[in-house]
């Protein structure tokens with residue numbers, strides 16, 4: 222092989238290694254949007270103060286598995302898998318909402334050839350039960366949490382914030398990466414960014430994922446529950462900090478407009494009906 226052909230061959234091999242994710246690659250390859258339950262309420266106006274009073278409503282619930290060239294990240298963990306055994310779901314003590322989980326997250330992951338143990342990076346938008354329901358499955362992963370959320374979850378009064386302390390047992394004494402404000406670049410190449418978005422809970426956060434074909438997508442968590450709330454700057458009556466929730470919406474709208482980022486609203490069933498679900502994936 223002459224030296225020019227040798228160089229060309231090396232360049233091609235490098236390119237192929239990058240594509241196959243053999244350690245040298247970068248960027249998001251694909252994202253699986255996983256159905257992670259459903260929540261029904263007898264009065265949706267708690268989420269949309271002043272509108273739809275006394276009307277029942279339903280929220281979807283999703284988990285997102287991001288396949289980056291350097292590893293896997295799970296965002297949100299949905300309603301608990303154990304609810305799959307309850308065909309009528311689990312109703313809260315006040316009788317206002319019922320949570321369902323028709324297909325366990327472990328089964329959805331298995332369908333795409335993934336076990337919880339191989340996921341290296343894990344973050345939740347926040348720590349409420351419909352996002353932390355299966356967190357304990359991911360104790361092998363590095364957990365990323367804003368400092369204010371960490372202090373609320375692992376501090377003396379998690380119940381004060383409507384957090385269920387046992388949902389986080391797998392992370393006691395384990396690797397938690399506490400984020401002290403500002404953006405966090407998970408893989409170091411700008412492809413997956415955790416952004417603080419406080420208000421719904423003290424340390425709520427959102428995730429920006431740079432999909433190779435779709436472009437940048439922001440995964441909302443509960444920054445807003447519906448596209449309606451995003452468009453009309455509507456904040457639920459039960460948020461931890463209502464004025465801060467409004468300021469977060471303003472800041473993220475500005476960011477998304479400036480960077481051409483779309484917002485995917487985790488609980489909005491209508492919007493998610495248009496997004497391909499696992500085992501299919503988005504790119």
Ligand SMILES: [Zn+2]
Nearest residue numbers: 349351352443
């Ligand atoms: Zn939620």
